[in-house]
Amino acid sequence: MSFNTIIYEQDGGIGIVTLNRPRSMNALNNELIRELGAVLDEIAGDGTISAVIIRGHEKVFAAGADISELSRIQTPAQAHQFVTRVHLLFDRIENLPKPVIAAVSGLALGGGCELSMACDIRIAAENAVFGQPEIKIGVIPGGGGTQRLPRLVGLGRAKELLFTGDPVDAQEAWRIGLVSRVVPTASLGDEARKMATGFTARPALALQMIKMAVNTGINMDLRSALSHEARCFEWLFSTLDQKEGMRAFMEKRRPEFKGI
Template sequence: MFQNLLFQKEKAVATVQLHRPQKKNSLNGELRRELEECFKEVANNRDIRVVIVTGGEEVFCAGADIAEIQESLSAESAYKHAREFQLLFDQIEDLPQPVIAAVSGYALGGGCELALACDFRIASDTAKLGLPEIKIGAFPGGGGTQRLPRLIGATKAKEIILTGDPINAEQALAIGLVMKVVAKEKLLDEARQFAGKLALLPRLAMEASKRVINRGLQVDLSSGLELEARCFGNLAITHDLKEGTLAFLEKRKPNFTGD
């Protein structure tokens, strides 16, 4: 089905693995289009409750395919390239399902931006994350200048972007860029365990929580609070909320149906 991706679904958890090992999982146009198609299918599949995005053990994703960019380097083509990847990462960020990046090895440039678009990042102790574009006379064009400061603050983001120096997993954990660091051989097990935990929770409340948090970061506090109240009201008429409150009162395990 895909030439540069491996897709697996186990129960309610889908795993999307970048598989372009000969090019260190670098992002070219073909891989971008496959990711767009894959995540479109995931978004429309209600049986998928959580998504894991991963790469190889040594390289999560080395970034953009520089050779492809160099073939047609112009202001217009660079703008088009940036917008195409921005839209892909927006698509990932806007998925109704929570998305976990399981990062092992290098996540650089567009690979780091891919991880930034995910809701959670779990790293192996071998992970190195960075935005080194400054070292070739550019800067992150796939959302890195916008998402990174929103996650870790402007000062630290400027240090990472303006120096181009990668950080290791423990440094990423210390600044809140990743939520957990584990041994390389335990990375996927850790991601699957966390995904399994999320998959058991009510789908509608999960989707609404993600949507309100993401949109709330883009508006002022007053507008965010209005959005929160409106979505909270919408959940009040769902079967899952009624079931959850009744199960709490009856001291039993709730049976969530996603309705």
């Protein structure tokens, strides 16, 4: 499958998606949204892919939604159509049954920041900048920024970032919990691959269950979430990987997981 706005590569069991609209600073337009959705469908159905990396270029991850397209929206109904497409895409990333790493270098603003927050883990290059500047053009984040940001950094800090629209650098993003780690810009690709390669060595169904338990449980009360976790734990005892993992531990050898 060929794409105009993204590049898709496979490196072993890793699917690498590169946002590729350099002249538009990787702004999220309708074509890029469609193509990201299509490649996620491909990845979801590919049993050889165990982890995913989404990245941009050195100076920009994604600088937000494409304002040239947004400026043509004239009615709330048209705005609803656009934001629904974005929500469906970001929900697709959030619920993809494989770990998704955002490797962020340069600007991750507006929809670009929201895209990174839909991923499971964010690794930031030292030159990364995160922000939700929508208030400065008279709107609010529409791709989950008002909801995912507070869940990641806390209510008060999120409100400050949303109310001011001011960006934060990589170190501040790490300090407040928006990213998992900060690495030298030149090392970002290697660090993201190293993490993803570690995931490919883990039992795929157990990874899927962890992701589902966390994503679902965070929206439940604690008692319901613990019950959900227990059901996920119990189900894994029907898998061959569980039996192989425990057998390998007892035999003091490295397990050979098959994803079944």
